Amino acid sequence: QVQLVESGGGLVQAGGSLRLSCAAFGRSFSRYNMGWFSQAPGKEREFAAAINWRGANTVYGEFVKGRFTVSRDVAKNAVYLQMNSLKSEDTAVYYCAAGRGIVVPAKDGYDYWGQGTQVTVSS
Numbered sequence: 001q002v003q004l005v006e007s008g009g010g011l012v013q014a015g016g017s018l019r020l021s022c023a024a025f026g027r028s029f030s031r032y033n034m035g036w037f038s039q040a041p042g043k044e045r046e047f048a049a050a051i052n053w054r055g056a057n058t059v060y061g062e063f064v065k066g067r068f069t070v071s072r073d074v075a076k077n078a079v080y081l082q083m084n085s086l087k088s089e090d091t092a093v094y095y096c097a098a099g100r101g102i103v104v105p106a107k108d109g110y111d112y113w114g115q116g117t118q119v120t121v122s123s
Contacts (some may be wrong), residue, residue, distance in 0.1 A: 002026035002112045009117030014088055014101045020081040022096030033103045034072055034079040036118075038092035045095065047105040049081060054069055059103055065087075088123040097111060 008020040024036070035050035047061045067086075072079040077116035079096060086101055094117055097110035 001028060002032060004096045004098060004112055006012065006094065006114045007116040009094060009119045011101075011120045011122065014086060014121055014123045015099075016086050016121075017082070018083045018086065018119060020094055020096075022079045022081075022120070024077045024079070024098065024116060029098070030074045031075045032098040032100060032112075033109075034070075035097045035099065035103075035105075036070060036081045036120065037095045037097060037107065038090070039095065039116075040089075040092040043092075045106055045107055046092075048094070049080065050103045054104045057103060059105055061105060076079035076093045081117075083119070086111075086121045088121050090118060091121050093118050 003025040017058040027108045033052045036048040037045045039045040045076050048064050050059045051070045055072050096114040098112040099110035
């Protein structure tokens with residue numbers, strides 16, 4: 001089993017940057033693909049980015065391409081989401097998730113979820 005704890009959210013002006021972190025607790029963290037999802041009020045949870053268990057492959061949602069970067073540090077049991085050029089429409093709760101198998105840009109591909117961290121972008 002894997003437990004996930006996100007941090008790094010906050011309030012930032014449009015055009016600014018934030019770096020989200022996700023700490024993972026569990027013996028098999030290195031074998032899991034890791035994903036980031038965002039959920040704005042009243043909207044479905046949306047895929048943002050993912051990285052495979054080896055850290056060799058990354059996938060991005062259309063709304064973050066060219067602005068967000070996902071990375072992982074297996075030694076630290078952590079995954080990160082560097083968010084640049086933030087827009088007001090990026091305002092949402094961001095969730096970290098862990099899954100096995102192939103990397104998929106959808107909620108169904110992940111078995112474990114964190115509690116989320118709020119990101120608010122002011123215009």
